[in-house]
Amino acid sequence: MSRLLIEEHPVMIIPSLAVKLGVNEAVVLQQMHYWLVKSKHIKDKRKWVYNTYKDWHEQFPFWSERSLRRTINSLEKRGLVLSAMFNQSRMDQTKWYTLDYEKLAVLDGQGQNGQLPVMDGTVNGPAREAEQVNLTKPIPETTTKNTTERIHIPFSEIIDYLNEQTGSSYRPSTKRTWELIRARWNEGFTLEDMKQVIDLKAAEWLHDPYWRKYLRPETLFGTKFESYLNQKPIKKVWREEEFNLDD
Known part of the structure; x- marks a missing residue:
């Protein structure tokens, strides 16, 4: 059977919606x-969930970013999607989104007395009925090998940073690279941890003809990742011949 039918995370389409x-x-x-x-x-x-249009586009690569922007704007104008800015930095223009489940209930003909989702994430009354009619339950994490973890783990940003720091050209789409980064991410390590390991090992290995070949995903994000993260920065030991004593 074609891998295209079993390896990709499915996108749900609800016919009535x-x-x-x-x-x-x-x-x-x-x-x-x-x-x-x-x-x-x-x-x-x-x-709420937050994403840039670029982040949403990674989940819907079959649309152009412009089409996706237009679709989200359409949902906002209808009042079904609510957006806001909760970012601490004014420079961060990432939008936050939530759904107006009450309006979804109205859309489904359930009346206007639906209750909004409360803090524990539950939905009561007609709003819950609208959720059941128009929206499916979350897709189980076990539906495919390529789970939705790939959507929120910044694989591209990590590998792009590695390439920038080391002058390499590794691809973020390589399966083994995905597996290694996902394994570390599931252990609780963060984007900043990944960048710190890259910085530490680049400072140590980049200019060494032997060791610089190990500035690769298999080594950096492998089983020694935590020990790399906790090592102290290497201080350069200056030798006399490196100074120009004639200055």
């Missing part, structure tokens, strides 16, 4: 609902 909103809007709304169910970010008694 697509009829009411359009296919693009139905797909995006379902995906936002999926992440809201998993989200732990609570603002004003609502769950």
Whole structure:
């Protein structure tokens, strides 16, 4: 059987929702609902998720970023998707999103007395009915080998940083690289931890003809990752011949 049918994480399309909103809007709304169910970010008694348009585009590579922006804007204008800015830095323009489950209940003909999701992530009354009718439950993590962890783990940013620091050209899409980074991420290590290990080992190995070949994902993100992370920065020992004593 073709790997295209079993290896990719599926995108859900709910026919009844697509009829009411359009296919693009139905797909995006379902995906936002999926992440809201998993989200732990609570603002004003609502769950929120945050993503740039580029981040959303990684989840929907079959659309252009412009089409995706247009779809999200359409959902915002209808009031089904709510957006806000909760970022600490004014320079960070990443938008936060949530769904108006009450309006979804109205859309489904359930009336206007639905209750909004509360802090524990549950939905009561007609809003829950709308969720059951129009939106599916979260896709189980075991549905495919390529789980949704790939969406939120910054694989590209990590490998791009490695390439910048070492002058390499590793691809973030390599399966083994994905597995290594995902393993470390699932152990609780962060993007900053990954960058710190890259910095530490680049400072130690980059200019050594023998060791610089080990500035690669297999070594940096392997089983010794934690020991690399906890090592002290290497201080350069200056030799007399490195100084120009005639100056």
